[in-house]
Amino acid sequence: MLRRIEPLNREFIRRYGLEVRRGPFAGMQMLYLPEQEPAPGNLIAKLVGSYEHQVYRWLQQEWIDGDWDVVVDVGCAEGFYAVGLALAMPWAQVHAFDTYAPARSQCEELARLNGVKGRVLVAEHCDPSTLEQLGRARVALLSDCEGYEKTLLDPALAPSLCSCSIVVELHDNVDPTISSTIHRRFRDTHDIEMIEYAPMAREALPELSWMSESEARLIVEERPQQMSWALLRPRQPPESR
Numbered sequence: 035m036l037r038r039i040e041p042l043n044r045e046f047i048r049r050y051g052l053e054v055r056r057g058p059f060a061g062m063q064m065l066y067l068p069e070q071e072p073a074p075g076n077l078i079a080k081l082v083g084s085y086e087h088q089v090y091r092w093l094q095q096e097w098i099d100g101d102w103d104v105v106v107d108v109g110c111a112e113g114f115y116a117v118g119l120a121l122a123m124p125w126a127q128v129h130a131f132d133t134y135a136p137a138r139s140q141c142e143e144l145a146r147l148n149g150v151k152g153r154v155l156v157a158e159h160c161d162p163s164t165l166e167q168l169g170r171a172r173v174a175l176l177s178d179c180e181g182y183e184k185t186l187l188d189p190a191l192a193p194s195l196c197s198c199s200i201v202v203e204l205h206d207n208v209d210p211t212i213s214s215t216i217h218r219r220f221r222d223t224h225d226i227e228m229i230e231y232a233p234m235a236r237e238a239l240p241e242l243s244w245m246s247e248s249e250a251r252l253i254v255e256e257r258p259q260q261m262s263w264a265l266l267r268p269r270q271p272p273e274s275r
Contacts, residue, residue: 089201101125183204184212199266206262
């Protein structure tokens with residue numbers, strides 16, 4: 035897929051540049067590092083605002099329009115969410131975690147490029163004790179960590195999770211018990227909304243009009259398998275500072 039999409043990346047950038055064009059992170063400047071996976075695989079989707087667009091409403095209404103002090107992004111990759119949320123929430127401190135060293139380097143560079151390096155702290159590992167060290171801060175937590183969410187999101191080990199606002203990508207393709215486990219752990223403390231992945235219509239993305247049907251499908255159908263997210267709104271969040 036990366037071999038097929040790389041010429042499209044180059045042509046899109048020639049036509050439109052590297053600024054995110056719509057969505058909650060519109061105006062953010064992206065990096066183009068074709069030699070470093072994974073960013074090139076979904077670069078255009080991020081630039082046009084179709085990447086994981088199902089969760090944008092939640093991010094805007096619950097986080098950006100809210101008053102959360104801290105954002106935690108576990109599985110930050112090249113920093114699309116970590117840096118985007120730092121830009122959209124200029125009052126918040128962002129903690130970005132990824133076990134892949136090139137991704138951490140890209141995240142730091144993306145933060146520098148967008149002028150938020152001082153508010154995006156990048157580290158390798160996050161576990162329940164890491165989350166608990168944040169104490170009583172108002173934490174908005176984004177988890178996309180390929181099945182590790184079953185270990186990470188455990189209120190028995192990190193009781194402060196009971197008051198966090200959480201968006202978690204559920205990797206039941208890795209472990210089919212993940213969704214049921216997350217629901218069981220948080221059903222008494224959070225209102226839980228499930229969102230299923232569905233590609234954005236090509237017609238909503240005029241920047242793709244020059245592509246063939248199969249090329250545009252590479253961009254908008256970004257998932258090889260069905261994915262879902264759980265959006266967890268705490269019933270008793272910490273008081274605003």
